[in-house]
Amino acid sequence: MDINQITEKIDWNLIMNYGLKLIGAILVWIIGSWLIRKVMKQISKIMDHRDYEISLKKFLLNLISWTLKIVLILALLGTLGIETTSFAAIIAAAGLAIGMALQGSLGNFAGGTLIMIFKPFKVGDFIEAQGVSGTVKEIGIFTTTLNTFGNQLAIIPNGKLSNENIINYSAEETRRDNLTIGIDYSSDIKKAKEVLLAIADDHPNIMKDPAPQVFVAELADSSVNFTFRFWAKNADFWDCHFYAIEEVKARFDKEGIEIPYPHQVEIQKKG
Template identity: 65%
Template sequence: METEKWIEKGLELLMEYTPRVLLAILIWIVGLWVFGRVVKYARKIMKKRKYDVGLQGFLATILDWGLKILLIIIIMGTLGIQTMSFAAVIASAGLAIGLALQGSLANFAGGVLIMIFKPFKVGDFIEAQGISGTVKEIGIVNTSLNTFGNQLAIIPNGKLSNENIVNYSAESIRRENIIAGISYDSNIKKAKEILLDIVNSRDTVLREPAPMVIVNELADSSINLSLRYWARNEDFWDCRWYVLEEMKYRFDAEDIEIPYPHQVEIQKEG
């Protein structure tokens, strides 16, 4: 009698849960297919928009796992399992992890923004966080720069994405602005002619826009001339170094005085 009761109970459970199990299996199969197509389509969009390869893989993995967790929750609900508590546990765990990794998550979010909006790329010369250098690597958490002295500078992406960035490689040409101070006794017109002659004699200085010299400031001890010219990025520093050195030679030859601080020593007889 007891055996028949258990058999009857088992048949009832089998009749009740078999359709649910079959439906859950069907949802799992169809869900995997649909979500797989979604991930594939997302990869195609990221590739079309030329997202960074590393970012493509990372975002696709996050999307894939998120959809699978959603699918598991749906299947649990189909089987009659209470999902509210399960979702609450996931939310609580996510909040705890987020608080513990707040700084790292900010850097991660910054890395995603940099890879999406691309304010710079590998090989660009940038200035950020008080550091200037050539971008060596753009990671999810940090960006690496090679400085002038060939040191490796690592900047967290969180700060990098929220602060000012100067990208010197974004445009193909750059304008220089060299301030040349001359004494009040020197001939302004002659000094301007010398500066223009220096830059015009250099093939790597662009003729358009044309170089120019203006009186920038009448300072306390000098007349400050501003020499402005344009050069290609690859020629910029060679032009600057040439102009500075040649300016000193030419000013000396033409008796154009470059003021420098003088120290007056007063001795008082006791």
């Protein structure tokens, strides 16, 4: 068989058709890959500008990159004339199945993403959430880890954490203490107020501006209850808190001001 016979049997229209599709697919791949690199670079700059957490940044960049690559592959197959509807349906079905299986994990991921974007707290902050108080040790994609007062690790799912109340004690530089102090009805109210204000005045780390406050808050069944308020910097707060409690007892004893406590009365009935 000579060359002329071979060339006569070649379907040049078919070759031209698929050749053009192949060239188009190569161009789609080259241009698409270039566009993906440009888009990912721009997204990375935006994340750096908004100071995203490094763990969140890496996760989101990988997720966006793979999503764009899947779209590019589908576009590439479409350019070659391959039906992509079935591929898209399979991907959608797989995504739905994975989403149903990992519903809780996806909720935690969404919560972690919100926490890292809006930053209601950061590593090193002292917070109270989900009935746990502690210093934030790590903010992950799915969970947040706290160091409690007793140096235990508390691991809280981000889904619950992002949907419930959070108290961030470190968000402000200063913090106000609010103590309730009770005295006996027979004790001198004005003297008690003077003693409490002197306690606040004598500690160098209890702030003088705003000024400490003492006022009668309640006439209870067995005591006159004062509210004792003062401000301190976060770093000094607990030192001032425990100082105030100890000094109240010591100075009230010295001034003869009685702090009431429950009494038990025994009644004997003579038969």
